[in-house]
Amino acid sequence: MSNNDDRPNNALQQGLKTQVAATVGAVALASPVRATQDKQSVKVEVGEITVDLNINGEKYTLAIEPRVTLLDALRERLQLTGSKKGCDHGQCGACTVIIDGQRVYSCLSLAVMQEGKEITTIEGLTQGDDLHPMQLAFIENDGFQCGYCTPGQICAAAALIDEVKQGCASVVSEDFQNVSQLVNLSELEIRERMSGNLCRCSAYNGIVAAIQQVAGQVPPEPAALVMVQGQEGLA
Numbered sequence: 001m002s003n004n005d006d007r008p009n010n011a012l013q014q015g016l017k018t019q020v021a022a023t024v025g026a027v028a029l030a031s032p033v034r035a036t037q038d039k040q041s042v043k044v045e046v047g048e049i050t051v052d053l054n055i056n057g058e059k060y061t062l063a064i065e066p067r068v069t070l071l072d073a074l075r076e077r078l079q080l081t082g083s084k085k086g087c088d089h090g091q092c093g094a095c096t097v098i099i100d101g102q103r104v105y106s107c108l109s110l111a112v113m114q115e116g117k118e119i120t121t122i123e124g125l126t127q128g129d130d131l132h133p134m135q136l137a138f139i140e141n142d143g144f145q146c147g148y149c150t151p152g153q154i155c156a157a158a159a160l161i162d163e164v165k166q167g168c169a170s171v172v173s174e175d176f177q178n179v180s181q182l183v184n185l186s187e188l189e190i191r192e193r194m195s196g197n198l199c200r201c202s203a204y205n206g207i208v209a210a211i212q213q214v215a216g217q218v219p220p221e222p223a224a225l226v227m228v229q230g231q232e233g234l235a
């Protein structure tokens, strides 16, 4: 048995927080290209056009070919690598970002279509050193394993909360006119609303629990906490 098994719960949780900070996209990597006041200074190659993007409250001007997806613009041009490329075909949800409050697969969206819109990536959910409540809930409820799908899952889950608040129905809503309040949102409904985001590690129970927590419900005990408590009981 390793020494780590003797750590108190809060130390274990702190360690988890540190380990997964990058996983949940709390930190933007490298220095992104900032927008210039003078568009003329942006070097435009043959076949490229300029596009102004508003991402996480920052303005960027890019010279890109019109065929470049938003995902590639984020990852390859702006070094905002929190959004992941899983399938690049609109099938997995790893690339999910929030545009004007709605979740969007950035691999299926062209960057040039996003001028004038507010784009939020996983890096933009964090406020300074403070994680977004959904990021914290994913940590506290073991909502991930490898973490590759996690940025997209968290963006989708954060948008889900706002969609329910706005009364948006899902295909399993019992009453399309009066959508359930967050505290009454069923597990079935959460799973349906998150069905566009796949997790190869199958961390679905933890993901649902995290959303239940942010929705004001009482989620089941996190599996890791149960295991730690069980080990303490055996000691």
Ligand code: FES
Binding pocket: 084, 085, 086, 087, 088, 089, 090, 091, 092, 093, 094, 095, 096, 105, 106, 107, 108
């Ligand atoms: S990478 Fe966009 S849906 Fe899979």
Ligand code: FES
Binding pocket: 143, 144, 145, 146, 147, 148, 149, 150, 198, 199, 200, 201, 202, 203
């Ligand atoms: S945590 Fe590994 S793919 Fe979801």
